[in-house]
Amino acid sequence: MNRIAIIGTGHMGAPIARALWKAGHKVAVINRTAAKAEALAYECPGMAVYHDAASACAGADIVILAVKPHIILKELSKARHACPYASFVSLAPGITLAELEAYGANKAIRLMPNVAIDNGEGMSFLCHNAEAHADAQLLAHSLEATGRVAVVEERLFEPAMAVASCGIAYALRYARASAEAAIALGLTPADATSYIAQTLRGAAAMLDTGIHPEALIDSVTTPGGSTIRGLMAMERAGFSAAVAEGLTACVSPRK
Numbered sequence: 173m174n175r176i177a178i179i180g181t182g183h184m185g186a187p188i189a190r191a192l193w194k195a196g197h198k199v200a201v202i203n204r205t206a207a208k209a210e211a212l213a214y215e216c217p218g219m220a221v222y223h224d225a226a227s228a229c230a231g232a233d234i235v236i237l238a239v240k241p242h243i244i245l246k247e248l249s250k251a252r253h254a255c256p257y258a259s260f261v262s263l264a265p266g267i268t269l270a271e272l273e274a275y276g277a278n279k280a281i282r283l284m285p286n287v288a289i290d291n292g293e294g295m296s297f298l299c300h301n302a303e304a305h306a307d308a309q310l311l312a313h314s315l316e317a318t319g320r321v322a323v324v325e326e327r328l329f330e331p332a333m334a335v336a337s338c339g340i341a342y343a344l345r346y347a348r349a350s351a352e353a354a355i356a357l358g359l360t361p362a363d364a365t366s367y368i369a370q371t372l373r374g375a376a377a378m379l380d381t382g383i384h385p386e387a388l389i390d391s392v393t394t395p396g397g398s399t400i401r402g403l404m405a406m407e408r409a410g411f412s413a414a415v416a417e418g419l420t421a422c423v424s425p426r427k
Contacts, residue, residue: 185238259307279304294319295336
C-alpha cells in the first residue's frame with residue numbers, strides 16, 4: 173500500500189483520488205474549499221482530509237498536484253519539504269519534467285487524464301523521468317479503472333493530450349452541431365442527443381477493431397448515396413482542415 177497525497181479535489185483530482193482509493197492506496201486529500209475534500213472522503217471511507225499541504229504530504233510516496241497550472245510549481249516548492257523523496261505528479265499542460273525537477277522534484281511525473289475518467293471511459297497519459305519509473309508504472313496500473321492509460325515519451329505528451337483531453341470538447345462540439353441539424357430536420361432535442369450518443373459509441377467500437385477509419389467510412393458509403401453526399405458537403409465546409417487546425421492550436425507553445 174502506498175501513501176498518496178492529492179492537492180486539489182476538483183474535476184480531475186476527485187476522480188483520480190477515488191480511483192487510487194479503490195485500488196487500495198492510502199489516500200490523503202486537501203482542497204482550498206475544505207467541504208469538497210470532506211464530501212469526497214465521506215464517499216470513500218478511510219480517505220484522510222487535511223487542511224494544510226505540509227500535513228497532507230508528510231510521508232507521502234506520491235504527491236499529485238491537481239491544482240490550477242499557474243500555482244502548480246508554487247505548490248510543489250511548498251510540498252517538497254514535507255516529502256523530499258516522493259514522486260511529484262503534475263496535471264498541468266505545458267509544464268515540463270525539467271521544470272518540475274528545477275523546483276525540487278527529483279522524481280517527476282506528468283499525468284493528463286481527460287474528463288471522461290469520472291465515467292470510467294477516460295484516456296490518460298503519463299510521462300516521467302528515469303527516477304520516477306516505478307511510481308509511474310504504479311499509477312498507470314492503479315488508474316486503469318478510470319479507462320485507458322498510456323505511458324508516452326514527453327515529446328508526445330502534448331500531442332496525445334490534444335487528441336484525448338482537448339479532443340473530448342471537439343467531439344462534443346460535433347455532437348452539438350449534429351443535434352442542432354437533427355432538430356432542424358424535425359427530431360426532438362432529447363431524441364437527437366440520444367441517437368447521436370449511441371452513434372458515437374458505435375463509431376468508437378468500430379475504431380477499437382483496429383481497422384483504419386477511412387476503411388470504416390468506405391464500408392458505410394455507397395456510390396451516389398446520402399452518406400458520401402454528406403461527407404463531401406462537410407469537406408467543402410472545411411471539416412477535416414478545421415479539426416486538424418484545432419488540434420494543432422491546442423499544442424501551441426505556452427506563453
